[in-house]
Amino acid sequence: MPQLGExxxxxxxxxxxxxIGDTVAIDEPLFEISTDKVDAEIPSPxxxxxxxxxxPEGATIEVNTVVAVIGDAGTKxxxxxxxxxxxxxxTSGSAKSSLRETAPPVVAQAPGGxxxxxxxARRIAKEHGLELGRITGTGGEGRITKExxxxxxxxxxxxxxxxxAALPPVVATQVPQAPQELASLPADPVPLTRMRAxxxxxxxxxxRISPHVHTVYKVDMTRIARLxxxxxAAFDARNGVKLTFMPFIAAAAVAALRRCPxxxxxxxxxxxxxxxxxxxxxxxxxxxxxxxGLIVPVIRHAEQRSFADLAHSIADLAxxxxxxxxxxxxVGGSTFTLTxxxxxxxxxxxxxxxxxxxxxxAVGGLRKxxxxxxxxxxxxxxxxRSMQYFCLGFDHRLIDGADGGKFMLEFKKTLESWxxxxx
Numbered sequence: 501m502p503q504l505g506e507x508x509x510x511x512x513x514x515x516x517x518x519x520i521g522d523t524v525a526i527d528e529p530l531f532e533i534s535t536d537k538v539d540a541e542i543p544s545p546x547x548x549x550x551x552x553x554x555x556p557e558g559a560t561i562e563v564n565t566v567v568a569v570i571g572d573a574g575t576k577x578x579x580x581x582x583x584x585x586x587x588x589x590x591t592s593g594s595a596k597s598s599l600r601e602t603a604p605p606v607v608a609q610a611p612g613g614x615x616x617x618x619x620x621a622r623r624i625a626k627e628h629g630l631e632l633g634r635i636t637g638t639g640g641e642g643r644i645t646k647e648x649x650x651x652x653x654x655x656x657x658x659x660x661x662x663x664x665a666a667l668p669p670v671v672a673t674q675v676p677q678a679p680q681e682l683a684s685l686p687a688d689p690v691p692l693t694r695m696r697a698x699x700x701x702x703x704x705x706x707x708r709i710s711p712h713v714h715t716v717y718k719v720d721m722t723r724i725a726r727l728x729x730x731x732x733a734a735f736d737a738r739n740g741v742k743l744t745f746m747p748f749i750a751a752a753a754v755a756a757l758r759r760c761p762x763x764x765x766x767x768x769x770x771x772x773x774x775x776x777x778x779x780x781x782x783x784x785x786x787x788x789x790x791x792x793g794l795i796v797p798v799i800r801h802a803e804q805r806s807f808a809d810l811a812h813s814i815a816d817l818a819x820x821x822x823x824x825x826x827x828x829x830x831v832g833g834s835t836f837t838l839t840x841x842x843x844x845x846x847x848x849x850x851x852x853x854x855x856x857x858x859x860x861x862a863v864g865g866l867r868k869x870x871x872x873x874x875x876x877x878x879x880x881x882x883x884x885r886s887m888q889y890f891c892l893g894f895d896h897r898l899i900d901g902a903d904g905g906k907f908m909l910e911f912k913k914t915l916e917s918w919x920x921x922x923x
Contacts, residue, residue, distance in 0.1 A: 502542060503563040504535060505828030511535045512560045512694045513567065522550045524570055531567070534694040537828045538795070548572055560694075615644065628653040695793040706855045710895040714850045717890050717908045720916050721866060724748050725886040731922060739808045739923065747811035749863055749890075750784060750838060751920060754802050754810075756910035757782050757836055763859045763907045764835050767898055776898065785834030785854060786814055788821040789843070795821050796854060798834040808923035838863065841891070848889035858898045859907075864889030 501511055511533035518530055529541040530550075552569035555561055615632045625632055628649070635652045637644040692700065724745065732743040757764045761778055768777045784802040788795050797817035802810065820826050836857055841849025842865030849862040871885040890911070894904050 501533070501561045501563050501565045501567055504540060505537060508535050508537060508563065508828060510560055510562050513555055513557055514539070514693070515557055516553060517541070518550050520550055520553060524548060524550050532824060535828070536694070536698050538826050538831045539695060539790075539792070539824045540826065541824045544570060546570055624649045624653070693792060695795075699793055702855065703852050706852050709855060710853050710858075711897060712853065712893055713896045713899075713901065713904065714891055714893045715901070715904050715908060716848055717892075717912055719888050719890055719912050720871065721745070721886045721888045723918050724915055725866070727918065727922070735808075735811075735922065739812060741808075741812050741815045743811065743922070744814075745866065746786075746814050746838070746840070746863075747807055747922075748915065748918070750786075750799075750802065750810050750814060751807055752911050752914040753836065753838060753861060754782055754784065754805075755914045756907050758803060759910050760903060760907040762899055762903050763894065765898065766835070766856045766858050767895070768856075774897075779835045781835070783833055783835045785837035785857075786817060787837060787839035787854075788818050789840075790822060795826070795831060796834060796837055797821050797826055797830050798832070806923060807920055836860070842866065842888070848891045850891055851893045853893055853895060859892060859894040859904075861911075862891040862893065864891065 503509075504511070512535075513531055514534050515532040516530075517532065518524055518528075524530060524544045524547060526545070526547045527543040530544045532539065532541050548570040549572070550568060551571040553567070554569070555565075555567050561567055615637075622632065625635070625644075630649065630652055632644055635644055635648055638648055728743055728745065728748070735741075735743040762776075764782055765776050765778045767774050769775075781801045782803040784799040785796040786799065788797060797820075799805065799810065799813045799817070805813065817826070817830065820830075834854065834857060837851075837854045837860045839849070839851050839860060839862050841851065841862040845865050848864035851860045851862040853860050866886055866888045868884050869887050870882050871887065873881050873883050873885075875881070890908070892904050892908055
């Protein structure tokens with residue numbers, strides 16, 4: 501178990517990417533871990549044969565603990581597969597069929613002699629007339645899963661003569677069956693993943709610490725939308741990254757933070773009580789939604805980055821966050837965060853502050869709508885404009901409404917009168 505950062509002392513194995521007997525190349529991903537800072541794929545330090553897995557998926561292990569053994573390339577694996585590795589064989593997708601055939605049946609006994617299995621697995625077994633005690637469990641601690649029962653049922657049906665099934669008697673009323681997508685959901689409570697538990701704890705902590713205030717501004721993004729449409733092909737060709745709206749938003753936020761440093765500050769405890777920490781760099785957090793949670797990688801010294809550099813950093817961090825390639829140094833330590841609440845069509849979101857920051861900006865959905873425009877002589881016209889809502893959430897202990905308003909006005913002005921070179 502590697503030490504991925506000075507403050508990380510343990511990690512949870514979330515997935516084995518290789519199975520017993522698999523050939524492993526040096527630097528090839530071996531397993532995935534989750535820590536309180538980052539999810540990551542762990543590469544193999546050597547090449548050889550995966551001869552032993554000592555801890556199953558879901559186990560939380562201290563750093564520097566041996567979790568697997570890799571033998572020489574010629575190593576012949578003859579030992580039975582331990583029960584602890586059954587989950588790895590089921591989920592890795594690369595387990596060899598010969599290993600499954602030689603593995604001894606794993607039947608997990610709960611206190612009182614009850615076989616560990618899900619209610620759905622028990623129901624399917626009953627419908628097929630199967631005894632749970634004769635089914636090999638591949639779930640955690642040998643738990644029998646739905647897939648185990650279906651596999652056993654398929655094997656049993658292959659050795660039975662085909663018979664015509666008698667038609668069931670017609671009844672006046674029948675209990676409606678749950679839709680397939682609902683029936684396949686777990687019947688038992690599912691424990692939180694490590695990442696989900698950390699998110700829950702930190703969101704609750706943030707609400708307890710900071711008196712949240714939110715202010716919402718509507719920004720005319722028509723100039724940005726037209727510029728992006730005109731330049732996106734050339735930008736992609738020149739910089740190797742797609743031109744999205746996020747670099748414009750990030751650059752405008754950085755410009756506003758330089759003019760309103762209190763929004764980039766944070767509160768700290770001191771001998772005299774609370775004190776203001778003014779950060780001399782803008783370390784911009786970019787919230788990235790994952791299938792398994794949320795993570796906030798950081799663009800360090802964003803105030804020193806060019807537009808093209810911001811665009812590349814945003815795309816790179818998001819890609820590596822989703823593929824579990826981030827290092828702990830790239831997560832945490834931000835001074836201000838952007839979160840895209842409009843990615844799924846929302847008008848705007850009211851975000852929770854990412855502690856110990858004092859403010860967070862939620863990006864709403866971009867829509868075309870009619871707007872009243874006033875010319876220099878005071879004449880009003882109605883035109884179709886690209887409009888977008890932005891919501892600033894801030895800690896009212898440190899940032900007053902006037903400070904929040906000044907920040908948002910600077911942010912809005914930068915976007916509506918965009919004049920920066922995008923490269």
